[in-house]
Amino acid sequence: xxxxxxxxxxxxxxxxxxxxxxxxxxxxxxxxxxxxxxxxxxxxxxxxxxxxxxxxxxxxxxxxxxxxxxxxxxxxxxxxxxxxxxxxxxxxxxxxxxxxxxxxxxxxxxxxxxxxxxxxxxxxxxxxxxxxxxxxxxxxxxxxxxxxxxxxxxxxxxxxxxxxxxxxxxxxxxxxxxxxxxxxxxxxxxxxxxxxxxxxxxxxxxxxxxxxxxxxxxxxxxxxxxxxx
Ligand code: DC
Numbered sequence: 001x002x003x004x005x006x007x008x009x010x011x012x013x014x015x016x017x018x019x020x021x022x023x024x025x026x027x028x029x030x031x032x033x034x035x036x037x038x039x040x041x042x043x044x045x046x047x048x049x050x051x052x053x054x055x056x057x058x059x060x061x062x063x064x065x066x067x068x069x070x071x072x073x074x075x076x077x078x079x080x081x082x083x084x085x086x087x088x089x090x091x092x093x094x095x096x097x098x099x100x101x102x103x104x105x106x107x108x109x110x111x112x113x114x115x116x117x118x119x120x121x122x123x124x125x126x127x128x129x130x131x132x133x134x135x136x137x138x139x140x141x142x143x144x145x146x147x148x149x150x151x152x153x154x155x156x157x158x159x160x161x162x163x164x165x166x167x168x169x170x171x172x173x174x175x176x177x178x179x180x181x182x183x184x185x186x187x188x189x190x191x192x193x194x195x196x197x198x199x200x201x202x203x204x205x206x207x208x209x210x211x212x213x214x215x216x217x218x219x220x221x222x223x224x225x226x227x228x229x
Contacts, residue, residue, distance in 0.1 A: 003029070003123030004221060005138075007131035010145035011180050011191060012095070013152030015202050015210060016127040019145060021075055022211055024125040027218065032069060032118055034128035034135070035098065036078045037111045039089035040067045042097030044080055052100045059106035067114070090163070092175060099179045102129070103186040129183055132194035140221045142197035143214055151203045152176055 006023065008016045017033055024031035041062045042052065050057045068079040077086045088094070101107050108130075115135045119126055126135065132142035147155075153173035160167040183191040193199055198217055202210050 001222060002140075003121070004140040004218065005119055005122050005136045006125040006141040006143070006218060007136050007139040007194075007197075008125065008127040008143045008145060009129055009132050009191065009193070009197070010127075010143075011147075011152065011183065012176055013156045014145045014147045015155065015207065016145050017075075018207055019143075019210055019214060020125045020127040022207070023214060023218070026211075026215065027123075027125070029123045029125050030071065030118075031076060032115065032124055032126040033076055034111065034115055034126060034131065036069065036076065036089060037067050037114070038098040038102040038107070039094050040078060040080045040085060041065060041107055041111070042101045043085055043089045043094050045101065046094065046097055052097050055104045055106065058101050058104055059110070062101070062107040062110045087163075092167070096175065096179065099182045103182065103188065105188040108188055129191040130189040132197050133192060134189045137194070141214075141218050142194050143217070144193035144197040144199045145210070146199065146201045146203075148201075148203045149173060149176060149180075 006029070008020050010016050017035075020031050020033065041058065044065055045052055045058050045061045048061065050061060052058060066081050070077040070079065077084065078089060079085065112135050115126065118124065119136060128135070132139055132144070150173065153169060153176050156172050156176065157167050157169055200210065200213060
């Protein structure tokens with residue numbers, strides 16, 4: 001059976017990674033979180049004391065970095081030059097930094113090339129902001145997952161609480177708004193819904209409801225039901 005490319009785009013906190021991980025598990029595909037790659041670049045630049053507003057310096061960091069994504073039972077592990085940064089890249093500071101470095105075209109060129117190579121053979125679920133519009137504009141399945149700003153902030157706070165980090169709802173909402181604005185208005189590959197993507201607003205839906213709808217879409221394209229987990 002043909003192994004498809006499933007592209008999932010959408011704003012932060014829309015549930016892309018939860019959906020992506022579970023869908024990949026059901027399909028027996030590899031899950032690739034491209035946001036983690038932009039976070040890895042930001043993390044490394046911050047560690048090195050590099051000014052994130054200096055595009056040449058950040059691009060050099062991206063070009064020299066070895067990023068590895070490894071499937072784990074609870075998600076995906078991220079290594080930068082061999083060092084495990086899975087948790088370290090999840091801070092609000094790195095999130096804002098990732099949004100900044102992702103606006104630098106030279107950084108995007110490096111990471112997009114890696115992403116295209118990873119997905120070349122199909123059998124992948126890849127989530128990000130430009131997967132259906134740029135990285136795999138020919139993907140067989142494209143999803144644009146959205147949710148209200150309030151719901152996305154609530155989900156982010158719940159996730160943080162589960163990791164033992166206490167965050168303020170108003171501050172989280174403000175950070176999300178700022179990141180949305182930057183991600184949607186940048187010149188290179190801004191976040192937008194591809195013309196041929198399936199738009200789904202997940203506000204008020206459970207993850208299982210979202211998963212069922214997307215799975216049905218994949219089944220249509222594959223022509224055969226997937227096995228359930
Ligand atoms: O999905 P995330 O929150 O981990 O992404 C971090 C930042 O990286 C986000 O602000 C936008 C950017 N990003 C991007 O520009 N393109 C992608 N394909 C993935 C993420």
